[in-house]
Amino acid sequence: MTGILLLIPIALGLGLLGLAAFFWSLHAGQFDDLDGAALRILMDDDGDAPMEERL
Numbered sequence: 001m002t003g004i005l006l007l008i009p010i011a012l013g014l015g016l017l018g019l020a021a022f023f024w025s026l027h028a029g030q031f032d033d034l035d036g037a038a039l040r041i042l043m044d045d046d047g048d049a050p051m052e053e054r055l
Contacts, residue, residue, distance in 0.1 A: 025031065
């Protein structure tokens with residue numbers, strides 16, 4: 001019984017910490033451009049350079 005009295009506040013505290021981190025990331029603009037990173041990986045920055053020049 002004493003274990004549950006210790007674990008419930010810890011679980012609630014961690015849940016509130018996660019929720020606070022989520023709201024902070026929303027406020028900081030982490031979710032503003034969801035498609036940019038997905039499309040950025042498809043871009044070719046090297047152009048048509050031969051493979052030896054890319055290394």
